[in-house]
């Protein structure tokens with residue numbers, strides 16, 4: 001039953017730990033050993049936190065012995081390296097923060113610590129979460145465990161690849177325009193971006209504050225519900241976190257979808273989409289119909305094509321403001337050891353940030369500058385409202401919308417690296433969801449030439465339970481999510 005201990009879900013790991021078939025220390029050692037073997041190829045992790053993990057595991061075993069364990073207690077996980085960990089480097093995969101050791105934990109980290117979850121490492125990412133392939137990491141590129149010559153997606157590529165390769169049971173990622181869902185789709189795991197404000201952002205290194213949201217990457221929908229139960233909720237340290245009560249997300253999971261109304265917005269089946277992706281998603285939707293959902297195949301959300309432009313004005317604008325703090329005078333990389341302070345600050349940014357981050361700062365400063373503000377930033381905010389209203393109207397008729405997560409399967413490393421616009425297009429299906437602040441999940445829904453295909457399910461604000469219910473029902477009748485790469 002327990003031959004493959006590095007292929008566990010949270011719910012199975014919990015049963016084994018609770019029944020004392022294995023201790024958290026033993027389990028953690030198994031994962032650390034697995035990391036040593038596979039991470040030489042996959043490169044999902046920037047910092048393996050071995051000593052910390054073993055300490056945490058010991059504490060978890062005490063919680064279990066005291067009969068106080070909950071499903072995440074003693075379970076190994078990876079944390080995207082843009083979430084603060086007290087006393088442990090938090091690099092954002094940037095030279096700017098390469099040696100930054102935060103004096104505090106992010107709220108999600110505090111919450112995971114409080115139930116005795118075991119962090120085995122900090123996961124690689126695109127620098128400051130800007131990217132769709134993890135190629136923008138200042139340190140190294142993560143490889144897709146399904147085909148090492150391909151990208152794992154991004155920006156939470158390390159989190160997704162790590163879970164897919166069995167380096168941890170689950171991971172946390174962050175999603176500003178698709179960074180949890182797109183890599184989840186590329187690596188064949190379940191990736192959940194909750195409603196904006198559902199999970200506290202305190203201690204998450206800011207990229208675009210009105211879009212950023214933390215969420216889980218797991219092996220199935222039940223595990224996503226279990227992580228959501230721990231990390232969700234209001235936080236006085238994040239004034240944008242929601243006061244909406246947190247339900248038990250495992251409660252609504254059911255085997256059928258009777259009475260559920262699902263819409264299929266045609267604009268998400270974009271031109272240039274890979275035919276195998278189109279076919280797989282349509283087959284998956286038919287399966288939702290068989291589970292009892294009523295599907296409307298003819299939904300139209302005509303604002304959708306504007307989402308990409310809106311995102312690439314708003315996200316860089318917010319980023320340019322958020323990243324102004326990295327001037328070498330407070331923390332992180334500094335080049336202030338010259339006579340001229342201004343020159344020192346300039347040099348700090350020049351040497352500390354990679355090319356994509358600089359591109360975003362320039363785009364943002366341009367869109368916010370006087371003379372262009374009205375034409376770009378203000379216009380984008382207005383279209384943002386239209387996009388949100390269009391979703392509001394759709395959710396008066398449908399419980400959920402279903403789309404592909406990405407128009408293609410994972411692409412080759414290097415294929416889009418020199419073409420920012422082509423890279424930006426990887427997220428056409430996921431960006432609108434952040435713009436509207438609504439929840440979205442990506443679940444495994446098929447393969448083409450041995451490469452994973454993700455299906456995205458979108459819901460109205462705080463309908464996390466609906467998305468988990470659909471995902472769970474689908475995973476009861478399919479086994480895509482159980483497939484593992486041969487790495």
Ligand code: GLN
Pocket residue numbers: 129130131132154155174175176177178179180207315427
């Ligand atoms: N790929 C998008 C970008 O580069 C989204 C990134 C994200 O969600 N963090 O901005």
